[in-house]
Amino acid sequence: MQNSTTVKVGSISIGHQHPIVIQSMTNTDTADIAKTVEQVMQLAKAGSELVRITVNSEEAAAAVATIRQQLDQLGCDTPLVGDFHFNGHKLLEKYPCCAQALAKYRINPGNVGRGSKRDPQFAQMIEFAIKYDKPIRIGVNWGSLDQSVLARLMDENSRADIPRGSLVVMHDAVITSALESAEKAIELGLAKDKIILSCKMSGVQDLISVYQDLASRCQYPLHLGLTEAGMGSKGIVSSTAALAILLQQGIGNTIRISLTPEPGGDRCQEVIVAQEILQSMSLRAFTPEVISCPGCGRTTSDYFQQLAQDIQSYLRHQMPVWKNQYPGVESMKVAVMGCVVNGPGESKNANIGISLPGTGEKPVAPVYIDGLKDVTLKGDDIAQQFQAIVERYVVDTYR
Numbered sequence: 001m002q003n004s005t006t007v008k009v010g011s012i013s014i015g016h017q018h019p020i021v022i023q024s025m026t027n028t029d030t031a032d033i034a035k036t037v038e039q040v041m042q043l044a045k046a047g048s049e050l051v052r053i054t055v056n057s058e059e060a061a062a063a064v065a066t067i068r069q070q071l072d073q074l075g076c077d078t079p080l081v082g083d084f085h086f087n088g089h090k091l092l093e094k095y096p097c098c099a100q101a102l103a104k105y106r107i108n109p110g111n112v113g114r115g116s117k118r119d120p121q122f123a124q125m126i127e128f129a130i131k132y133d134k135p136i137r138i139g140v141n142w143g144s145l146d147q148s149v150l151a152r153l154m155d156e157n158s159r160a161d162i163p164r165g166s167l168v169v170m171h172d173a174v175i176t177s178a179l180e181s182a183e184k185a186i187e188l189g190l191a192k193d194k195i196i197l198s199c200k201m202s203g204v205q206d207l208i209s210v211y212q213d214l215a216s217r218c219q220y221p222l223h224l225g226l227t228e229a230g231m232g233s234k235g236i237v238s239s240t241a242a243l244a245i246l247l248q249q250g251i252g253n254t255i256r257i258s259l260t261p262e263p264g265g266d267r268c269q270e271v272i273v274a275q276e277i278l279q280s281m282s283l284r285a286f287t288p289e290v291i292s293c294p295g296c297g298r299t300t301s302d303y304f305q306q307l308a309q310d311i312q313s314y315l316r317h318q319m320p321v322w323k324n325q326y327p328g329v330e331s332m333k334v335a336v337m338g339c340v341v342n343g344p345g346e347s348k349n350a351n352i353g354i355s356l357p358g359t360g361e362k363p364v365a366p367v368y369i370d371g372l373k374d375v376t377l378k379g380d381d382i383a384q385q386f387q388a389i390v391e392r393y394v395v396d397t398y399r
Contacts, residue, residue: 002222004253006018006221007221008135009103009135010050010077010103010104012050014196016253020253020278020283021254021255022048022049022254022274023048023050023223023255023256024046024048024051024052024267024274025052026039026053026054027267029060030055030059030064031063036053039267040080041076043267045320046271051079051080051081052080052081052082053067055082055088055091055098055102056087058095061092061094065098065101068080079104081102081104081106081137082098082102082105082106084105084107085112086111089121089128092125092128093124093128102134104134104135105129105135105136106136107136107139108141109146110140111144112125123188129190129194136185136196137196138182139197140174140199140200142174142201142206149173149177150170153176157169171209172213174201174210175214178214182218182220196220196221198223198224198225201227202229204226207246208245211251211252212246212251215249221253222253222254223256224246224251224255224256226239226243228260229260230260231261235258236259236273239257248281256270257271258270259273285330286330287315287330288331288332290315290336291334291336291353292308293339293342293346295338298341298358298359300359301359304337307386311336311386311390314390315334322398325399326394329398332397334350334352336354337355339358339359340355340357343355344368347367348371348372351370351397352368352389353367354368354382355368356382364378365378365386369393375389
């Protein structure tokens with residue numbers, strides 16, 4: 001179990017004593033205030049507890065304070081994280097309103113400056129974090145690794161009696177870059193409880209290995225994410241495979257699922273996937289869980305599939321209202337089963353369950369509430385009847 005300090009990012013606490021925090025990132029041009037505000041609102045509504053925005057130009061930096069102001073006016077207090085590369089020191093200096101409006105700065109040691117400019121430009125970023133009392137994430141990415149660190153470790157390795165493999169040295173360079181940067185930040189006066197680390201890789205086994213090593217070498221809160229995870233099922237499966245192992249080992253305090261959205265796709269998918277990973281591992285609960293069977297030759301009708309989909313959609317859309325009115329409803333389990341084989345058993349084990357008739361079975365659907373048979377539904381409006389039962393259960397149980 002990783003034993004980390006606590007870092008405050010706006011109103012959010014990040015550390016081993018606190019729930020794992022979900023974050024996401026906009027893909028709008030930050031200079032486009034209206035579109036950025038709209039997407040931050042969408043991500044926050046979906047459940048993103050931190051939202052990172054790109055701050056890469058003067059136009060973007062100039063827009064940040066207005067974005068924050070408009071979000072506040074709309075009742076969205078989700079903290080904004082500024083993502084800086086190459087010119088962050090200049091932008092924070094020229095636009096103090098941006099420096100103040102952001103809740104956290106993300107600094108990439110590999111892109112903060114080249115050669116002799118690296119250390120002074122990194123120092124400037126830290127000075128602004130101290131001045132405005134902001135935490136930072138030192139975010140190393142192996143696609144933009146500080147080459148001076150890699151070259152140094154490669155040279156040391158070549159002189160060793162038993163040289164390590166190049167991939168092992170690469171892993172060590174990623175970790176070393178993060179830890180040495182954190183040490184420099186502390187030397188410059190930044191408090192330890194203002195630092196979060198990440199060491200992102202694009203390979204599942206690489207990510208697992210690096211974070212296991214990193215967690216054993218520090219007590220900073222760690223941000224997890226498989227960088228460049230990919231699109232669709234590939235990105236979801238790869239991210240889940242990597243993060244589930246680390247989270248099960250108690251490693252990680254905040255996560256992002258870096259999915260490539262399909263053209264015109266919903267950016268909020270990455271937030272939903274992050275929620276489902278945490279909920280499936282019983283680390284957090286966000287929305288009532290729908291348990292449903294995959295179907296087989298006994299379920300030639302797609303009726304139960306449609307009902308499961310409708311109920312799941314209904315529950316997710318109700319959560320923005322329910323989470324305030326009915327505390328604890330997010331832990332509810334609803335079973336929608338397709339035949340008599342596993343239907344009654346799964347239904348009894350859920351808070352509410354329905355066992356729909358399979359092929360050749362009587363056209364009735366027994367409903368179970370908290371393990372006991374409550375009613376048997378019949379007719380053409382079973383779906384509507386069942387949804388009404390779910391609604392009554394929520395009101396009666398979680399009020």
